[in-house]
Amino acid sequence: MELVIGDYRWSTWSMRPWLVLRHAGAEFTEIEVRLNRSDTAEKILQHSPSALVPALKVEGEVIWDSMAIAVWVGERYPEARLWPAAAHARWLARSCACEMHSGFAALRKQCPMDLHVKTTLVPSEETAADLRRLVSMFRQMRARFGQGGPYLFGEWSMPDAFFTPVATRVRSYSLDLAAHGDEDGVAQAYVDALLAHPDFLEWERRALVEAA
Ligand SMILES: N[C@@H](CCC(=O)N[C@@H](CS)C(=O)NCC(=O)O)C(=O)O
Numbered sequence: 481m482e483l484v485i486g487d488y489r490w491s492t493w494s495m496r497p498w499l500v501l502r503h504a505g506a507e508f509t510e511i512e513v514r515l516n517r518s519d520t521a522e523k524i525l526q527h528s529p530s531a532l533v534p535a536l537k538v539e540g541e542v543i544w545d546s547m548a549i550a551v552w553v554g555e556r557y558p559e560a561r562l563w564p565a566a567a568h569a570r571w572l573a574r575s576c577a578c579e580m581h582s583g584f585a586a587l588r589k590q591c592p593m594d595l596h597v598k599t600t601l602v603p604s605e606e607t608a609a610d611l612r613r614l615v616s617m618f619r620q621m622r623a624r625f626g627q628g629g630p631y632l633f634g635e636w637s638m639p640d641a642f643f644t645p646v647a648t649r650v651r652s653y654s655l656d657l658a659a660h661g662d663e664d665g666v667a668q669a670y671v672d673a674l675l676a677h678p679d680f681l682e683w684e685r686r687a688l689v690e691a692a
Pocket of ligand 1: 485490491493494515521531532533534544545546547620681688
């Protein structure tokens with residue numbers, strides 16, 4: 481099984497299924513295609529029909545799109561409990577992951593993931609609205625379902641893979657969650673937990689040693 485990914489430094493979409501596969505204990509190799517180069521599209525097309533990474537090559541098929549790969553891993557490795565076991569938690573965990581997958585355009589645009597960056601940025605009105613929504617979601621899910629651990633639904637689960645790139649943006653751009661509804665630091669503590677996860681630390685280590 482091979483996961484085609486972009487640069488560790490930039491590729492938020494690649495990071496998600498990579499974290500999910502690691503959590504599942506799957507054995508996989510990586511094919512890295514460097515982004516933002518003249519031959520990027522041509523190289524990705526050698527692996528993936530969408531001309532986008534990530535893509536998972538498994539059993540003669542190519543599964544493209546981070547969500548499709550994550551769903552496949554959840555199906556293939558049920559023992560990894562990638563979705564919460566309790567029905568209501570599971571329904572909402574899917575909503576959270578899908579909202580991230582299809583939303584938060586302003587945050588993505590103003591604060592692209594770059595694991596080499598540490599700066600301070602004043603969020604635009606649109607980015608501030610995204611931050612308020614994220615803080616509200618994080619606080620609600622942590623309050624309702626977070627008792628079993630420091631992650632969104634307690635133990636690490638699928639939405640955490642989707643929100644780890646958000647956590648890196650909060651840190652890279654010094655985004656102040658308290659100013660967006662997180663007065664007592666519940667959402668920030670969740671962000672900190674994502675950034676301390678051993679699999680993320682391994683991804684970050686690779687990003688930091690990756691040649692420019
Ligand atoms: N919705 C897709 C988005 C994938 C995507 O936009 N990937 C970017 C890199 S993070 C890409 O492949 N860009 C191609 C390029 O830069 O030429 C997914 O979830 O997999």
